[in-house]
């Protein structure tokens with residue numbers, strides 16, 4: 430049985446049940462339910478403003494649903510102690526600009542309880558994944574936008590979490606590095622790490638085990654890339670995305 434077989438674990442790593450979120454009179458998420466199994470790489474797709482980041486924030490416990498429940502690793506969210514159990518890369522980088530990369534890593538490592546030799550080796554390993562090991566002592570304000578994204582990803586990987594929540598992890602990252610990051614995500618998944626991410630990049634969507642399509646706060650489709658293409662009667666994910674997301678066909 431492969432590590433990302435949906436039946437591998439009875440309890441989903443991510444379990445969203447009937448979740449809704451409103452801002453004033455605007456219903457941003459409307460009765461969303463989805464499950465992600467251990468070892469799965471799950472991609473959330475949807476037009477800009479469809480509610481992907483809002484859903485991610487409910488999963489991480491940064492925001493609270495108006496209705497429904499979110500469970501991560503079996504725990505009802507929000508729950509502060511869960512921050513140690515997953516790696517989170519937000520859409521906007523939460524970094525201390527006046528500190529060096531190493532100081533940023535050390536700060537976040539302290540929240541995760543990493544120290545000593547393990548801290549040193551994990552800092553090296555995480556920075557190597559994003560090809561930043563030679564920029565460890567540079568002040569973050571001197572980093573480019575893409576370098577900041579990469580440092581944010583390194584921070585999410587620091588404590589080798591069993592679950593990664595990544596909001597548009599490859600935005601602003603060049604194609605070569607993007608490919609090597611995806612290779613690393615593939616390796617992590619093989620090792621049993623569960624990953625949920627948002628993306629607008631269709632060839633990244635193809636690499637996911639399953640996809641969830643969100644439009645206007647509703648989950649309009651969920652399944653493997655092949656199933657989504659079949660459902661949208663489309664040759665590519667991009668076409669299916671337009672068909673299923675745009676509601677062009679009945």
Ligand SMILES: Nc1ncnc2c1ncn2[C@@H]1O[C@H](COP(=O)(O)OP(=O)(O)OP(=O)(O)O)[C@@H](O)[C@H]1O
Nearest residue numbers: 452455457475476477478479480481482483484520
């Ligand atoms: N705190 C908030 N207060 C009011 N409206 C909000 C708030 N957060 C999000 N929204 C609204 O919720 C909707 C969904 O936003 P969200 O950021 O979840 O979209 P998204 O799918 O992640 O978009 P993108 O792909 O552009 O990142 C938008 O209309 C946004 O304006």
